[in-house]
Amino acid sequence: xxxxxxxADLHVHTTASDxxxxxxxxxxxxxxxxxxxxxxxxxxxxxxxxxxxxxGNREGIEVLAAVEINTDFRGSQxxxxxxxFDGAADKMAxxxxxxxxxxxxxxxxxxxxxxxxxxDITLDEVRDEASDGSLGRPHVARVLYKKGVVKExxxxxxxxxxxxxxxxxxxYKLTPTDAVRMIRESGGVxxxxxxxxxxxxxxxxxxxxxxxxxxxxxxxxxxxxVSRHYxxxxxxxxxxxxxxxxxxxPDSGKPIRLGRTGVPYERVAQLKEAGxxxxxxxxxxxxxxxxxx
Ligand code: AMP
Ligand code: FE
Ligand code: FE
Ligand code: ZN
Numbered sequence: 139x140x141x142x143x144x145x146a147d148l149h150v151h152t153t154a155s156d157x158x159x160x161x162x163x164x165x166x167x168x169x170x171x172x173x174x175x176x177x178x179x180x181x182x183x184x185x186x187x188x189x190x191x192x193x194g195n196r197e198g199i200e201v202l203a204a205v206e207i208n209t210d211f212r213g214s215q216x217x218x219x220x221x222x223f224d225g226a227a228d229k230m231a232x233x234x235x236x237x238x239x240x241x242x243x244x245x246x247x248x249x250x251x252x253x254x255x256x257x258d259i260t261l262d263e264v265r266d267e268a269s270d271g272s273l274g275r276p277h278v279a280r281v282l283y284k285k286g287v288v289k290e291x292x293x294x295x296x297x298x299x300x301x302x303x304x305x306x307x308x309x310y311k312l313t314p315t316d317a318v319r320m321i322r323e324s325g326g327v328x329x330x331x332x333x334x335x336x337x338x339x340x341x342x343x344x345x346x347x348x349x350x351x352x353x354x355x356x357x358x359x360x361x362x363x364v365s366r367h368y369x370x371x372x373x374x375x376x377x378x379x380x381x382x383x384x385x386x387x388p389d390s391g392k393p394i395r396l397g398r399t400g401v402p403y404e405r406v407a408q409l410k411e412a413g414x415x416x417x418x419x420x421x422x423x424x425x426x427x428x429x430x431x
Contacts, residue, residue, distance in 0.1 A: 142356070145403040146175035147396055148202065149219065149331070149354065149382025153269055154178070154186030156276040158387035161190035161201075164396060169197045171397030175406050177382065179204035179219055182237045183272040184230075202406070205234070205321075206331060210311040214336050218317040219354060219380070222413035223326030230324040233312075240310035241273045248278055251305040252298065257287055275299045279391065291391030314341065315348045322349040327413050329380050332357040334364040339371060346375065351412055356381025356401060358394045378408055 151157030152164050159167070161178055164186075168176040176199055178190045187203045194201035205220045223230060249261045259281055267277040267284075279294035288294045298305040312320070321328040329352035330342050342353060355368040356379075365381075372379045385396040 143402040144397060144400040145173060146177070146200075146202075146406045147171075147173055147382045147385070147400040148175075148177040148204065148221070148380050148406070148409075149179045149206070149357070149384045150176060150396055151180055151206075151384070151386045152178055152186040152190070153271050153387075154183050155180035155272040156268075156274040156386060156390075158390040161186040162193040164385075164387070165190055165193040165197055165199050165201060167396045168199050171395075173199065173397050173400070174403055175200040175202060176396075177202040177204040177221060179206045179382070181206050181208065181272050181274060182234050182241070184234065185271070200406075202409075203326075205230075205326075207237075207317040207321075208311060209314040209317045211314050211341065214338060214341075216314040216336060216338075216341065217331035218314055218321065219329040219331045220317075220321035220324070220326040221329060221380075221409055223321060223324040230320055230326075233320055237310060237312070238272050244307045244309040245273045245278065247307045248275070248299060248305050251307065252278075252282075255298075255304060257282070259285070259287075276386070276390065278305075283391075314345055318345050318348040318350050322416065325413070325416050327351045327378070327409055327416065329354055329378070332359060332384065333368055334360040342371065342377075343375065346377075350377065352378035352380050352409070354381060355379045356399050358383050358385075358399050378412060379405055380409060381405070 150164050152161045178186045180186050184205055190201040203222055207218045209216050209218055245264050246261050249259055252259050263281045264277050267281050279291045282288050282294040283291050318328040328350050331354045353368050353372045355365050381401040383394050383396055383399040385394045386392045
């Protein structure tokens with residue numbers, strides 16, 4: 139349990155991707171937790187942001203635009219968060235669209251593999267579970283759970299859809315560098331998500347020339363020693379400090395409470411200040427780096 143003041147949870151998933159609550163419900167939960175600000179950071183989609191911001195206006199909660207992009211490099215997964223990009227981030231929207239389409243193909247392949255194992259599941263069931271959201275393994279897991287194939291959502295991952303299990307399918311992924319560049323080109327602030335989960339600190343350093351600006355120092359799966367380590371690293375490398383719960387909502391199989399992890403408002407102000415210094419087109423990428431660094 140961290141002792142820092144928590145005014146903002148900068149990492150929350152909603153039904154726009156694999157969270158179980160709507161953006162409106164996430165905002166209400168933020169309000170109940172006494173937060174001042176919330177960032178909706180769905181996997182590969184920005185669809186939850188506008189409804190979240192409308193709810194935020196009604197409830198008096200500041201809702202920041204964010205996205206989480208899962209990338210792959212040298213066999214390791216790096217998750218890159220992007221904050222405060224331009225509303226008209228066309229290049230980003232087009233790339234995210236491509237990633238989401240690839241997710242549908244991949245879900246279909248997972249369903250085929252499950253059917254080959256004799257399990258009765260269809261792509262439509264998985265799509266229904268996701269509503270119109272970005273399709274992910276958690277949706278497959280929830281269908282298996284609801285149909286009684288597994289007794290817990292976690293069991294679906296462990297038995298079927300983790301790497302090495304029989305229904306796992308890789309998916310199309312950007313490299314971390316591409317994700318960082320894409321966020322910068324959209325005027326956004328790229329942040330390395332939960333680095334404690336990979337522990338590959340040298341890669342944080344390598345992403346700075348591409349435009350990385352922050353580290354998610356506080357996260358539900360970082361213990362206090364890990365957070366301290368990344369706080370020091372951020373200070374040493376001149377990177378911003380962010381934090382969030384990575385809550386996927388109630389009934390998600392990962393019951394992490396929204397607002398339990400986060401940052402004081404000062405960190406939000408720093409993030410916004412950084413965002414304002416960046417301009418939103420490819421030509422100003424280099425100029426931004428000089429201006430900001
Ligand atoms: P995908 O992007 O479709 O590969 O799904 C990734 C999501 O699956 C993560 O964001 C988590 O929500 C969930 N997830 C990944 N690994 C596990 C695991 N071992 N147990 C439970 N959920 C997991
Ligand atoms: Fe997720
Ligand atoms: Fe993540
Ligand atoms: Zn996340």
